Amino acid sequence: MNKVxxxxxxxxxxxxxRQPFSDDAAKVLSFCELNRIRxxxxxxxxxxxxxxxxxxxxxxxxxxxxxxxxxxIDVLVIDKTIVLQALDSGFIDFEDALQNFAAEKxxxxxxxxxxxxxxxxxxxxxxxxxxxxxxxxxxxI
Numbered sequence: 001m002n003k004v005x006x007x008x009x010x011x012x013x014x015x016x017x018r019q020p021f022s023d024d025a026a027k028v029l030s031f032c033e034l035n036r037i038r039x040x041x042x043x044x045x046x047x048x049x050x051x052x053x054x055x056x057x058x059x060x061x062x063x064x065x066x067x068x069x070x071x072x073i074d075v076l077v078i079d080k081t082i083v084l085q086a087l088d089s090g091f092i093d094f095e096d097a098l099q100n101f102a103a104e105k106x107x108x109x110x111x112x113x114x115x116x117x118x119x120x121x122x123x124x125x126x127x128x129x130x131x132x133x134x135x136x137x138x139x140x141i
Contacts, residue, residue, distance in 0.1 A: 002037040004028075005103040006073065007096075007114035008045045010130055012052060015065065021115065024130035028113055031137070032072045039073035040109055042102045044095055046075065076102040076109070093119045100125065 006028060012018065014025035032039035046066060053062040082101045091097035096119040103109040103125055111126040113133050120127040128136070 002111065003106075003109045004037055004039055004111045004113050004133075005076070005099060005109055005125075006032075006039045006041055006045075007099065007112060007116065008041075008048050009115045010113055011041070011045070011049055011069065013115070013130075015049070015053060021130070024134055027134055028130050029069075029072065036137070040076050040103065040106070041069075041073055042076050042078055042099050044078065044098050046070075048095070076106050078102050081105070089122060091119070091122055096120060 010021075010025045010028060013021040014029055016022070028037075029039070031037045049069075050062055050066060053065060057065075078098055082098060082105055085101040086094055086097035089097045089101070091100065093116075096116070100112065100120060100123045103112060104123075109125065111128060111133070112120055112123060113128055113130055114120065115129055117127050117129060
């Protein structure tokens with residue numbers, strides 16, 4: 001089973017129905033729900049999602065949405081080692097560095113799904129947009 005890190009932008013595309021990206025985001029998340037892939041996020045991603053959703057919805061509603069999300073995806077660990085790697089990495093975006101090194105440390109996450117591919121230029125993992133990932137999955141069927 002493919003194990004992937006799903007970046008914040010993809011999840012927000014789904015929650016906010018941001019066209020034209022929300023359909024691909026929904027398909028990626030449905031692959032997680034159907035156990036075709038195993039999706040991961042980090043605590044930073046969850047925190048960012050909470051903060052951004054909270055701008056438009058009440059706490060209880062945001063907690064409900066995040067709880068539903070966590071029924072189909074798992075959370076990677078971010079520890080001191082990962083923070084230090086991120087600080088020393090040369091990544092332009094510190095949050096993306098945290099995501100990247102959490103996925104690398106997990107050992108079996110091979111891909112980051114994001115619309116911000118350029119932010120992961122220094123990654124040792126594969127990086128794809130949701131659209132490109134879905135095209136690849138169509139080939140595998």
